[in-house]
């Protein structure tokens with residue numbers, strides 16, 4: 271195999287949220303491979319630091335930031351700190367997300383859904399995306415080049431029972447992506463979403479325990495067996511790795527995707543096709 275073809279990201283700077291989580295780490299690895307300098311942000315500073323150490327260990331340039339995306343002041347500071355410490359900002363990856371609050375319940379039937387889970391999903395998944403985009407957009411537009419990639423979900427393309435609050439929040443991310451894509455397009459900034467399918471992560475492990483207790487046919491299964499049950503229902507019968515999502519993000523951030531905006535790319539083994 272010859273050398274990788276440069277995709278125009280070498281030396282550019284990306285800010286990734288939720289970078290301490292499973293998918294965030296995969297996104298960081300893929301963007302680092304493209305030669306990007308990384309600001310890795312997470313509400314857990316320890317998680318962000320571990321991700322930054324991993325990126326630096328692989329020869330990349332990375333800084334760790336503590337960031338609660340639901341706080342406007344912290345979003346503004348994260349953008350300022352990224353620019354000050356890494357010399358610019360070219361791509362923002364809104365990956366931070368939650369399935370619900372600390373005491374997650376499944377919303378099946380709907381009468382079991384709690385306001386806490388609804389509010390937690392909207393606070394991080396929707397308001398968090400809005401606030402960081404609002405903080406970063408003036409800068410991206412002023413330099414007349416920028417990339418925003420929002421991590422939605424297959425659940426944002428297909429109403430998903432048991433987690434209707436999460437599904438609705440991820441659909442909101444897609445429509446927000448489209449609205450912002452239209453606003454930002456004349457300024458050289460693209461805005462797209464990636465919709466992951468099934469990635470084994472702490473988020474899924476938590477969800478699987480609840481499914482086991484509530485959904486018929488899953489009784490007695492381990493969290494991993496519950497997860498595999500859902501993977502087996504997808505056309506390709508393959509779970510996604512964090513790097514599967516990271517490569518989609520790298521593509522959308524690259525020059526190769528310069529005429530793609532307002533899209534929601536499913537990376538889900540063909541589970542949703544439209």
Ligand SMILES: NC(=O)c1ccc[n+]([C@@H]2O[C@H](COP(=O)([O-])OP(=O)(O)OC[C@H]3O[C@@H](n4cnc5c(N)ncnc54)[C@H](O)[C@@H]3O)[C@@H](O)[C@H]2O)c1
Pocket residue numbers: 287288289290291292293294311312313314317337338339340365366367368369394398421422423424425465466467468469470471472473474
């Ligand atoms: N795992 C899946 O199968 C799957 C499928 C579809 C979409 N997603 C989406 O992918 C993204 C990453 O999920 P994951 O599976 O890696 O989950 P994860 O729980 O491993 O990681 C999520 C990260 O976000 C951070 N976070 C939570 N609230 C935050 C806040 N307010 N501010 C900043 N950071 C915050 C957490 O600390 C954690 O490090 C999420 O948006 C999730 O909804 C995941």
